[in-house]
Amino acid sequence: MRYESFRQYIRLYPVTTAILLIQVVLFVLMTWLGSSTDEETLLRFGAMLNVPPYSGEYWRYFAAIFLHIGFNHLLFNSFSIFVFAPPLERLLGAWRYAVFYLGSGLAGNLVSELLTRDVHLSAGASGAIYGVFGAYLYIALFRKSAIDKQSSVTIKAVLVVGIIYSFLMPNVNWYAHLGGLAAGMLLFRQLIHKSRTNQ
Secondary structure, eight states, X not given: OOOSOHHHHHHHOHHHHHHHHHXXXXXXXXXXXXXXXXXXXHHHHTOEESSTTGGGOTTHHHHGGGOOSSHXXXXXXXXXXXXXXXXXXXXXXXXXXXXXXXXXXXXXXXXHHHHOOXXXXXXXXXXXXXXXXXXXXXXXXXXXXXXXXXHHXXXXXXXXXXXHHHHHSTTOOHHHHHHHHHHHHHHHHHHHHHHHHHO
């Protein structure tokens, strides 16, 4: 859980704060102009749909990261970002973390686009969030001295539950989850290496 004050949170985690704010603002706008569960409204704001011409509109691969389908979707993803993202932003620094987050979300959406066979509309931060989990998994597996044993066990447990949930629940884009997870591990490895090289 986070124990910082509101002002401290904004000051310490500017990228995470901006991501949460953008998500909420877009959700309010979609609700006001139609509905966050309405396909036409979602497509207007940038949701992905794997059929032409939408599949060729590459700006959607980024825009969809910040959109959510229904309040529960927004709440669950925002809570995950609020709790798990800040330590990673502090570790990487604001700009590297922004690249990491967007890169993980983009990779999750690309994997989803390439592998999903049925017509599928998708949106959400899940690919980027699983990228965050992927970074923690990399730390737990390859930089064990940087994390205590209990945190390592917690990370692995959260991932196992999340992956099982991805496969069991209907309308969950598990391709984006796994794509984001893999990208998160790879991107974190590269970014943390560059960060230490530049110090």
